[in-house]
Amino acid sequence: MKRYITLLFFGVMNILVAAGCSSDDKGSDKPTEPETIQPVAIEKANSTKIYVHYMPWFETNESSADKKWGYHWTMANKNPNTIGANNRREIASYYYPLIGPYHSGDKNVIENHLLLMKYSGIDGVLIDWYGTYDVNDYRMVKENTEQLIAMLDKVGLEYAIVYEDRVTTNVVNAGKAISVTSAAKTDLAYMEKNYFDDANYIKVNGKPLLLNFGPIVLQTPAEWTNVFGTLTTKPTFLTLWDQSVEAGANASGEYAWVYKNSTYLTNFYTSTKPKLSVAMGGAYPGFKDFYAEGGGGSAIGWTIEHNNGATLDETLALAKNANLNYLQLITWNDFGEGTMFEPTVEFGYTYIEKVKTFAGVKNTESFFADISKLYNLRVEKKGNADAQKKLDQAFNYFVSMQPAKAKQLISEIK
Secondary structure, eight states: OHHHHHHHHHHHHHHHHHTTOOTTSTTOOOOOOOOOOOOOOOOBSOOSEEEEEEOOOOOOTTTSTTSOOOHHHHTTTOOTTOBOGGGOBOOSSSSOBTTOSOOTTOHHHHHHHHHHHHHTTOOEEEEEEOOSSOSTTHHHHHHHHHHHHHHHHHHTOEEEEEEOTTHHHHHHHTTSOSSHHHHHHHHHHHHIIIIITOTTBOEETTEEEEEESOOSSOOSHHHHHHHHTTOSSOOEEEEETTOGGGTGGGOOEEEOOOOSSTHHHHHIIIIIGGGOSEEEEEEOSOBOOOTTTTTSSSOOSOOBOOGGGHHHHHHHHHHHHTTOSEEEESOSSOTTTTOOOSOBTTTBTHHHHHHHHHHTBSOOSOOHHHHHHHHHHHHHTTTOHHHHHHHHHHHHHHHTTOHHHHHHHHHTOO
């Protein structure tokens, strides 16, 4: 009998522990740990790989060491501490992010961005990257990039680097490297060691994908041969359209960009694409830079109107007709140039809804507003551990393609 009672006692204890409590903490209000769930890919009909160009360069007065807003919100003459009509901060853009101006390294912001991308059928992020050196804001961009990369795997999205070789001149001028090729070799070695082998780093033809915004400084094949010389695996290397000649045989192809009007895209698809081993198309919602008004230099000199979404419709239609393997959305969040797919006050979710349609996402119900609500609750319930655990669980439901469960859980948080 005694042995039976002992076994019964331990059986009850096991049940209590499995239920999340013990003999010592009955009635405690310790937050329930969220269930760990692996990400699940979204189902979509379009086989084109859809990537989005991403700027990790935004900084707020709370994130920066000197308590100042970063250049990309201020340019030369805007002050986000000034709050005007509709409770909007003064920023260097004609458009305003739906979640307000943010720090690119903020995990709540990254979570919001990546969930919106996933549910719009985007496969991955092409990260605008300024290298490894502590010059200007390059270190901050690198740190923000690595916060982004850390969450990409949890959401189930891929990534690749878009290298800005223009930074090498500033690195040399700051006395940090002896030559522009030396600076680039250091940056590429870092990529190979820290990014290229990631399971979710984008591979094209079995090799890591690397884009270059240019070339702008390294403009000869010999320089690129030198830069790639120390790498174990040479990447699938894409330059901007019509610039692969500057990299010679080192280039695997080119990618399209935004310029003046859609004629340039049409020419890329009809004339250039057939000649390339790898071609990445482009689609954009518009272009309206803020440089002149923000005191950030002279205006680019041309504008592509958003036309209530018609510009994006046109560029997506061109991409569809071109039968692309790879498409880059230009861009997620370049507010200074007005090319944002990120939801804004002005356009709402219009642009990512159009991407979702292009991608052929099979679940046509929209959960974008619920993803935004998740972000708002993250901020509102900042110090509430129990609420944050529930929001972690909602995030896990979202990434495992259980959005109805996420929506229900979010609705229960008061």
